[in-house]
Amino acid sequence: MSGDDLNPAAVALPVEDRQGDGRWMSQHTRFVQECKDGEPEVLFVGDSMVQLMEQYEIWKEMFSPLHALNFGLAGDTTCNVLWRLQNGELENIRPKVVVLWVGTNNHDHTAEQVAGGIVAIAQLLTNRLPKAKIVVLGLLPRGEQPNPLREKNAAVNRLLRSWLPRLGQALFLDVSNEFIHSDGTISSQDMFDYLHLTPTGYNILAKPLSDLLLQILEETPEERRPSLV
Amino acid sequence: MSAEASNPAATPTPCEDSQGDGRWMSQHVRFVSECKEREPDVVFVGDSLVQLMHQFGVWRQLFSPLHCLNFGIGGDATQHVLWRLSNGELDNISPKVVVLWVGTNNHGHTAEQIAGGIMEIVQLIHNKLPNAHTLVLGVLPRGRMPNPLRQRNAEVNKLVQDALSSLSHASFFNMDPGFVLSDGSISHQDMYDYLHLTAHGYQAVCEPLHAQIKSLLEKPAEN
Numbered sequence: 087m088s089g090d091d092l093n094p095a096a097v098a099l100p101v102e103d104r105q106g107d108g109r110w111m112s113q114h115t116r117f118v119q120e121c122k123d124g125e126p127e128v129l130f131v132g133d134s135m136v137q138l139m140e141q142y143e144i145w146k147e148m149f150s151p152l153h154a155l156n157f158g159l160a161g162d163t164t165c166n167v168l169w170r171l172q173n174g175e176l177e178n179i180r181p182k183v184v185v186l187w188v189g190t191n192n193h194d195h196t197a198e199q200v201a202g203g204i205v206a207i208a209q210l211l212t213n214r215l216p217k218a219k220i221v222v223l224g225l226l227p228r229g230e231q232p233n234p235l236r237e238k239n240a241a242v243n244r245l246l247r248s249w250l251p252r253l254g255q256a257l258f259l260d261v262s263n264e265f266i267h268s269d270g271t272i273s274s275q276d277m278f279d280y281l282h283l284t285p286t287g288y289n290i291l292a293k294p295l296s297d298l299l300l301q302i303l304e305e306t307p308e309e310r311r312p313s314l315v
Numbered sequence: 316m317s318a319e320a321s322n323p324a325a326t327p328t329p330c331e332d333s334q335g336d337g338r339w340m341s342q343h344v345r346f347v348s349e350c351k352e353r354e355p356d357v358v359f360v361g362d363s364l365v366q367l368m369h370q371f372g373v374w375r376q377l378f379s380p381l382h383c384l385n386f387g388i389g390g391d392a393t394q395h396v397l398w399r400l401s402n403g404e405l406d407n408i409s410p411k412v413v414v415l416w417v418g419t420n421n422h423g424h425t426a427e428q429i430a431g432g433i434m435e436i437v438q439l440i441h442n443k444l445p446n447a448h449t450l451v452l453g454v455l456p457r458g459r460m461p462n463p464l465r466q467r468n469a470e471v472n473k474l475v476q477d478a479l480s481s482l483s484h485a486s487f488f489n490m491d492p493g494f495v496l497s498d499g500s501i502s503h504q505d506m507y508d509y510l511h512l513t514a515h516g517y518q519a520v521c522e523p524l525h526a527q528i529k530s531l532l533e534k535p536a537e538n
Contacts, residue, residue, distance in 0.1 A: 104422075106462060107459075107464045107465070107509065108458060112509055113509070141507060141513055142514075159508075193333075230337070278370060279338055279342055280342070
């Protein structure tokens with residue numbers, strides 16, 4: 087595994103406000119506030135693949151009932167997620183499971199660097215939440231036809247599969263194969279822009295993910311919290 | 316309006332494949348195919364605010380019954396939409412209404428340039444589809460609190476509304492139900508990232524939009 091000091095994908099970085107409306111920071115600030123208000127059992131964190139899930143019916147049906155919070159932010163790389171988690175998005179909460187899905191936006195990094203960044207985040211989560219399970223989702227293929235980014239994402243997944251078991255609390259869930267048809271194409275019925283999922287696309291992921299989360303939540307004993315009198 | 320040649324927002328420009336998976340071109344090619352296969356009465360064209368509308372229940376509920384096609388692509392600015400419409404996305408179809416919603420992604424352009432880009436698109440649509448009515452939707456406010464982009468978008472709307480007032484084949488429609496609250500904030504219940512609409516936000520804008528489109532479809536055909 088590459089040393090984190092040398093891995094640009096494992097350096098915590100906020101997103102600069104280039105457009106002029108401060109939306110990234112507004113969303114981060116809201117997530118920090120949600121940590122003060124909520125007691126989630128499940129925390130989802132990542133990029134637009136996570137963020138968009140909360141906008142569809144599937145979230146209300148399958149994940150809200152598990153007391154889940156969604157800290158997905160479109161465009162985020164591993165660097166941005168690392169920064170957010172180090173700057174308030176893990177304060178005051180003790181989820182039993184963290185679902186981590188990030189890496190497809192790391193355009194400046196190699197597959198090894200991206201995988202290293204994801205592992206660095208999983209390590210941070212394990213340090214801060216020693217009793218929590220970390221479910222890392224594999225990067226989905228992208229683009230209508232085979233292309234270099236599909237190969238890169240698949241390489242990241244291969245590395246995660248071999249590196250994550252060393253962390254003990256981390257699990258890997260990859261549903262990539264469900265999206266590629268026999269002719270090598272991805273359908274717009276599953277990914278409306280060959281990257282982001284449609285409601286149909288999310289259904290493919292939601293069932294195995296939900297099953298896994300339910301399994302973990304059933305196994306985890308209730309924590310005794312100090313009473314708030 | 317300023318000369319098109321010097322306005323980057325009014326110069327047809329395809330999107331470069333900077334990421335490496337050719338997604339923009341794949342979507343454009345798919346839309347061109349749909350023009351050959353389908354006979355829509357209404358075509359929606361624009362950016363992610365158009366594209367995402369298609370993913371919510373409100374589309375199936377309100378717009379599918381009107382025989383609509385959705386040619387939205389996330390990230391598109393006016394010059395990208397201009398290129399797509401010049402390169403096949405208005406061919407082989409004769410919709411009665413074209414709904415145009417674009418402008419918020421024109422970063423680095425002035426309000427005048429953006430409005431010029433939008434009017435260039437309106438002109439192109441009229442040249443290609445002389446019998447269609449173009450409904451130009453106002454660009455929505457963005458950002459959690461007041462900021463320069465809100466001012467820019469409001470200025471674009473004002474310029475476009477003025478320019479459209481003298482045309483019979485196009486009109487301006489402002490579907491903002493009042494997203495900006497009395498304290499100047501926009502709620503994440505309406506725009507989950509202070510730009511893109513939630514299902515709730517779409518419900519609020521689509522109902523008046525649907526009514527407007529229906530009344531245009533019910534008008535006798537213009538010569």
